[in-house]
Amino acid sequence: MADPLAAHHTATGAPAERREGRQKVTGTARYAAEHPLPGRAHAWPVQAAVARGRVRAVDTSDALSMPGVLAVLTHENAPRLGEQDDATLAVLQDDRVPHRGWFVALVVAETLEQARDAAAEVHVDYAAEDHDVLLTADHPAAYVPEEANGGNPATRERGTPDADFAAAPVRIDAVYRVPPLHNHPMEPHTSTAHWDGDRLTVHTSSQGTTAVRRTLAALFGLDEERITVTAEHVGGGFGSKGTPRPDVVLATMAARRAGRPVTVSLPRRQLATVVGHRAPTVQRLRLGADRDGRLTSLIHEVDTHTSRLKEFVEQAAVPSRVMYGSPHSRTLHRVTPLDVPSPSWMRAPGEAPGMYALESAMDELADALGTDPVELRIVNDTAHEPDSGKPFSSRHLAECLREGARRFDWAGRAVRARASTGNLLVGSGVASATYPVMVSPSTASAHALPDGSFAVRINATDIGTGARTVLAQVAADALGTPLDRVRIEVGNSDLPTAPLAGGSSGTASWGWAVHEACTRLTERLAAHSGPLPADGLDARADTTGTADADSPYARHSFGAHFAEVAVDTVTGEVRVRRLLSVFAAGRILNERTARSQFIGGMTMGLGMALTESSTVDASFGDFAERDLASYHVPVHADVPAIEAHWIDEHDPHLNPMGSKGIGEIGIVGTAAAIGNAVHHATGVRFRELPLTPDRIL
Ligand code: MOS
Numbered sequence: 001m002a003d004p005l006a007a008h009h010t011a012t013g014a015p016a017e018r019r020e021g022r023q024k025v026t027g028t029a030r031y032a033a034e035h036p037l038p039g040r041a042h043a044w045p046v047q048a049a050v051a052r053g054r055v056r057a058v059d060t061s062d063a064l065s066m067p068g069v070l071a072v073l074t075h076e077n078a079p080r081l082g083e084q085d086d087a088t089l090a091v092l093q094d095d096r097v098p099h100r101g102w103f104v105a106l107v108v109a110e111t112l113e114q115a116r117d118a119a120a121e122v123h124v125d126y127a128a129e130d131h132d133v134l135l136t137a138d139h140p141a142a143y144v145p146e147e148a149n150g151g152n153p154a155t156r157e158r159g160t161p162d163a164d165f166a167a168a169p170v171r172i173d174a175v176y177r178v179p180p181l182h183n184h185p186m187e188p189h190t191s192t193a194h195w196d197g198d199r200l201t202v203h204t205s206s207q208g209t210t211a212v213r214r215t216l217a218a219l220f221g222l223d224e225e226r227i228t229v230t231a232e233h234v235g236g237g238f239g240s241k242g243t244p245r246p247d248v249v250l251a252t253m254a255a256r257r258a259g260r261p262v263t264v265s266l267p268r269r270q271l272a273t274v275v276g277h278r279a280p281t282v283q284r285l286r287l288g289a290d291r292d293g294r295l296t297s298l299i300h301e302v303d304t305h306t307s308r309l310k311e312f313v314e315q316a317a318v319p320s321r322v323m324y325g326s327p328h329s330r331t332l333h334r335v336t337p338l339d340v341p342s343p344s345w346m347r348a349p350g351e352a353p354g355m356y357a358l359e360s361a362m363d364e365l366a367d368a369l370g371t372d373p374v375e376l377r378i379v380n381d382t383a384h385e386p387d388s389g390k391p392f393s394s395r396h397l398a399e400c401l402r403e404g405a406r407r408f409d410w411a412g413r414a415v416r417a418r419a420s421t422g423n424l425l426v427g428s429g430v431a432s433a434t435y436p437v438m439v440s441p442s443t444a445s446a447h448a449l450p451d452g453s454f455a456v457r458i459n460a461t462d463i464g465t466g467a468r469t470v471l472a473q474v475a476a477d478a479l480g481t482p483l484d485r486v487r488i489e490v491g492n493s494d495l496p497t498a499p500l501a502g503g504s505s506g507t508a509s510w511g512w513a514v515h516e517a518c519t520r521l522t523e524r525l526a527a528h529s530g531p532l533p534a535d536g537l538d539a540r541a542d543t544t545g546t547a548d549a550d551s552p553y554a555r556h557s558f559g560a561h562f563a564e565v566a567v568d569t570v571t572g573e574v575r576v577r578r579l580l581s582v583f584a585a586g587r588i589l590n591e592r593t594a595r596s597q598f599i600g601g602m603t604m605g606l607g608m609a610l611t612e613s614s615t616v617d618a619s620f621g622d623f624a625e626r627d628l629a630s631y632h633v634p635v636h637a638d639v640p641a642i643e644a645h646w647i648d649e650h651d652p653h654l655n656p657m658g659s660k661g662i663g664e665i666g667i668v669g670t671a672a673a674i675g676n677a678v679h680h681a682t683g684v685r686f687r688e689l690p691l692t693p694d695r696i697l
Contacts, residue, residue: 601666
């Protein structure tokens with residue numbers, strides 16, 4: 001007879017519904033602004049109106065005389081902050097203006113409206129200096145840094161790439177441009193801070209409160225034990241909430257000054273300058289190949305910008321170290337510090353812009369060879385990571401390409417293109433995807449209660465992905481118990497320490513610790529006889545993960561995107577008709593929430609291809625687009641038939657769940673697939689995103 005519990009023992013993989021779904025749709029899930037503590041005040045920041053210079057004087061008298069105003073903080077009277085390593089958090093500490101939009105004052109008032117009105121009456125006198133905000137080729141300040149984001153070496157070279165490029169019978173040499181992009185999560189960056197003597201509690205919208213607590217301890221000179229940071233529910237982050245942001249510092253300062261709880265919820269129009277952006281990239285790709293399409297030389301050189309405050313280098317050439325076998329290669333990053341707002345992480349930093357360039361260049365190479373672009377990628381598949389020489393723990397790129405081609409009916413693409421009618425030209429394109437497998441140390445605890453239920457505690461953060469749900473599935477499997485007997489507590493820094501929801505590493509890192517804690521608890525329970533004590537039994541785990549440098553394997557997810565577009569030759573409008581992707585990302589732990597993350601990433605890639613763009617305004621020095629009316633994220637009408645599939649991948653070199661990561665790979669390569677489809681439709685190669693009508697015409 002079948003084990004009646006067998007179904008429960010395979011909780012992972014099942015399409016379990018989000019545990020917080022009902023709370024979210026009924027409006028009872030609490031976000032960072034929704035902690036109406038007694039006496040809670042509100043604050044509204046004032047942003048610098050010059051791109052570079054000094055604050056000469058701040059006249060706060062008008063603001064202070066307005067109704068409800070409790071305080072106006074400036075660099076002259078704000079609390080002094082301790083040292084930490086993120087210069088973007090050292091707000092209101094001196095008179096320097098490093099970029100337009102930098103915070104120069106903060107108004108605290110009884111209501112949000114009073115704070116906003118008074119902020120408009122704070123008069124700031126600047127000593128402005130000339131600014132330089134435009135990324136240009138051969139900028140005199142450009143340099144090659146030691147490292148790009150993620151600790152990646154800025155430059156890698158193998159063999160003799162220049163000589164072998166020059167000698168190759170087939171060559172592509174092209175420059176691709178990706179504009180600055182903004183994360184713009186639905187919920188703006190928000191913090192509610194509350195002091196109780198020397199104890200600080202902060203409710204914040206963050207991808208990981210462990211780092212927020214550590215930073216607040218350094219800034220405010222407190223022991224971490226005196227600080228609790230919660231992030232119960234988070235309305236997206238896409239990297240912009242991966243590190244503490246100025247809202248949490250301002251709220252904490254203001255609460256100390258006002259002696260009351262204070263909420264700072266950054267207005268949408270301020271976000272473009274103070275919570276990071278994807279830096280623009282100018283990417284030159286040189287591909288040399290033999291007549292069979294085999295790459296002999298791959299050169300990927302990236303120019304990007306950073307701010308005067310910190311060096312952040314978008315690592316766009318890094319995926320070219322992973323994707324295709326080529327005996328000769330150079331990958332290089334140059335960065336130019338400008339008077340611009342500080343760039344930072346945005347979903348798949350490096351891979352998203354880098355794979356747009358590489359996968360567009362591969363399409364150009366297929367064209368030059370007269371080869372099918374799917375086959376060209378398969379010809380250049382490799383069992384060893386070209387840059388490190390390590391074998392891949394698993395690599396099913398070719399399977400993704402073949403399975404995608406079958407599902408998409410790639411073979412019928414020429415027929416569909418010929419069926420273009422009237423003003424509409426129809427075309428299809430393909431591109432590969434990849435994202436590294438990352439994992440960080442984590443802790444977790446598991447508790448067995450006498451009523452047969454379990455409590456699992458870990459300071460994971462659910463940024464909308466369904467982290468609670470999938471961790472409950474991992475726990476249920478390790479405990480051999482039905483899913484509904486497992487309670488999960490996340491989103492509070494008092495819980496066992498855990499890393500952030502970022503780098504597509506959350507589930508792997510947290511799940512590993514949850515699995516370990518639950519496995520230990522199961523062993524304790526097996527050794528226990530008789531009823532459980534009233535306070536139950538518990539177990540803890542402290543996993544170290546496995547850093548990439550320690551692994552004999554190169555570990556990455558792979559995927560393939562297929563897009564069909566219709567281009568209107570009269571209006572210049574590109575519409576994506578169909579977007580179909582196949583991923584190989586290890587074991588998929590929840591079909592429902594995984595699909596949601598995949599299509600979310602693909603939709604963001606569609607935005608990158610067609611509508612999303614920020615413009616550095618040369619005269620003012622910051623971004624022209626400062627709301628969702630001008631920064632165009634895709635809406636339902638823009639998202640066509642969209643399908644995410646995956647292949648069953650078993651990789652024993654990852655973690656106990658066998659999972660890779662799925663949060664970011666969906667955005668990687670999507671824009672190239674769409675751009676390649678536009679070329680197929682029109683015969684014209686566009687090399688600058690987004691593909692808006694003004695460019696197409
Ligand atoms: Mo993601 S950009 O690592 O939060």
